[in-house]
Amino acid sequence: MWRRIRxxxxxxxxxxxxxxxHPVGEVAMGSVVGLFWALTPLVGVQMTLVAITWGLFRVFxxxxxxxxxxxxxxxSNPLTMPALYYAFxxxxxxLFRALGADMELVSFTSFSAVVDxxxxxxxxxxxxxxxxxxVFDLGWPMLVGGFAIGVPAAILxxxxxxxxxxxxxxxxxxxxxxxxAEWENRFVRGxxxxxxxxxxxxxxxxxxxxxxxxxxxxxxxxRSEQDELELKKxxxxxxxxxxxxxxxxxxxxxxxxxxxxxxxxxxxxxKKKKRASARRSSAx
Numbered sequence: 001m002w003r004r005i006r007x008x009x010x011x012x013x014x015x016x017x018x019x020x021x022h023p024v025g026e027v028a029m030g031s032v033v034g035l036f037w038a039l040t041p042l043v044g045v046q047m048t049l050v051a052i053t054w055g056l057f058r059v060f061x062x063x064x065x066x067x068x069x070x071x072x073x074x075x076s077n078p079l080t081m082p083a084l085y086y087a088f089x090x091x092x093x094x095l096f097r098a099l100g101a102d103m104e105l106v107s108f109t110s111f112s113a114v115v116d117x118x119x120x121x122x123x124x125x126x127x128x129x130x131x132x133x134x135v136f137d138l139g140w141p142m143l144v145g146g147f148a149i150g151v152p153a154a155i156l157x158x159x160x161x162x163x164x165x166x167x168x169x170x171x172x173x174x175x176x177x178x179x180x181a182e183w184e185n186r187f188v189r190g191x192x193x194x195x196x197x198x199x200x201x202x203x204x205x206x207x208x209x210x211x212x213x214x215x216x217x218x219x220x221x222x223r224s225e226q227d228e229l230e231l232k233k234x235x236x237x238x239x240x241x242x243x244x245x246x247x248x249x250x251x252x253x254x255x256x257x258x259x260x261x262x263x264x265x266x267x268x269x270x271k272k273k274k275r276a277s278a279r280r281s282s283a284x
Contacts, residue, residue, distance in 0.1 A: 016071045017165060021189050022063075024165045029064035031157040034072025039150035041088050041134055041142045043081070044127030046073045072157075078119045082112040085146075089138050092145025106138060 020027050033053050037046045050069045057064055076084060086108050093105060114133050118126035134142050166180065173183035 012074045013071045016065075016067050017161075018168065020065055020068065020165075021187055022065045023184075023188055024162055024169075026063045026065045027068055027165050028158045028161040029062075030066065030068030031072060031161040032154045033064055034069035035157045036150050036154035037069075038073045038076045039084075039088075039153050040146040041085055042146075043076070043085075043130055043134075044124075046076060081119075082108075082115045085115070085134075085142065086111050088145040088149060089142040090145065091148050092141030092143065095144060095148060096141055103141070111138075 017027065033050060037049050037053070040046070042049065047070060050066070050073060054064065054066050054069070089106065089111070093103065096103060115130065118130040118133070120126070121129055169183055170180045173180050176183065178186070
């Protein structure tokens with residue numbers, strides 16, 4: 001069971017970090033946005049909020065990796081929802097109690113029963129049912145507790161993501177005999193002019209997949225690591241043949257341009273001159 005959960009976590013979240021070719025700052029900002037919305041009790045609209053945030057970032061000429069943010073939203077799923085959302089409620093309840101508010105604590109048993117019933121009712125109806133329960137029965141404690149957990153997690157997510165992604169890319173670069181800077185120059189999109197100002201267009205408001213699709217249709221593909229390895233293997237052959245071909249061509253050019261050959265050509269009498277001199281002697 002734990003192995004299955006680990007594989008699922010790797011496929012839904014960690015895989016996006018390994019396959020990302022965006023600048024590390026955009027990847028880290030994707031973690032910030034994803035963790036912030038994932039750890040808030042806004043069930044059913046978290047991905048929509050990520051997409052809206054992405055559009056607002058592009059309006060202000062800022063970027064984050066949308067696939068990373070969407071991956072983090074997945075941690076709030078039907079399996080983790082009872083424990084996660086009840087943790088929001090307990091956190092908010094503790095904060096309100098510390099401020100002197102008098103309220104009754106909702107047990108985890110009754111809370112999980114409502115969550116299970118909403119999951120069984122379908123996505124739309126269940127989301128509305130759970131939202132009504134959170135607003136009218138749990139109210140502010142859950143909302144405040146969610147933001148109390150989500151904001152610190154989002155802040156910590158940035159440096160942790162930068163460190164993890166740099167470590168992963170450094171290991172990949174060392175396997176190819178490159179430094180981290182060389183690896184980023186080859187494989188990271190938009191490096192190093194990834195934050196230069198540009199004019200806004202409709203493409204700025206598309207998801208990340210649309211520009212990639214347009215690049216694929218136009219035939220502009222970023223070189224992969226496998227392509228680089230194949231080019232590296234083929235480089236000595238091409239260089240040797242290029243050198244040999246170049247030396248032969250250079251030797252021919254030298255022969256043509258050498259002054260000795262010009263003197264030989266100029267000193268050697270032509271056939272026309274020989275014939276003309278023979279005619280003169282016969283006529284005389």
